[in-house]
Amino acid sequence: MIAMIKRQAVKFLLVGIMNTAFGYGLFALFIYLGLYYPLAVLFSTILGVLFNFKTIGKLVFGSSDNGLIFRFILVYIITYLLNIYFLWLFKKFGFENMYINGFVLLIPLAAVSFLLNKFFVFRR
Template identity: 45%
Template sequence: MISSQLFRFLMVGGLNTVVGYGIFAGFIWAGMPYPIAIGLATVLGIAFNFQSTGRLVFGGAPLSRIGRFVAVYGVVYLLNVGSVAALLRAGLNVYLANALVILPLALIAFLLQRRFVFEVS
């Protein structure tokens, strides 16, 4: 059974993902290289995601933890770019490649945020 915290994370993350993917797709459509598009979409979402995830999922978002939150996003960004690159080499297009890695990366982000950012045991 899925925990209520993971369920809230996925619901909040769903909204964050729709917005972030829309930004990413817009940048790709405009001709931006995918590593830059992923990076800019990530940067634009960090402040909102920190507040929404911290407050609605983990019960608080003290600014003292923003550095750790950004560090987790850095790790997720590197995993995202590496995964998309591998899927592109396998013949997928960039839109599908990034869409396929969203859920696995969301689960990794949840575990990292839970352990290293919001310190929930």
């Protein structure tokens, strides 16, 4: 069981690099275009969900079950709200650079996402 979780976590990280590049690239683009950070996160999240659902489901958890999309979306709503909260908190404490703030949040939000996907979305 632990070996399987470790294997999935490694796959999740590798697939996550690709997904993160896609999602963070969109976030940075939207910030560059002048969108307010909650909208930048929202739009990059919405576009990333469809891409990530297939890559995470198939490549990490071996699932092609499209019926899990609603649970997957719920995970993204949770991570979106956490992301917005912590970006707001960083800003409140004087950390104004949204590029750095978004980057700092990548690892902790990835951990939350893995756990929710493993035990809520793609559980067996």
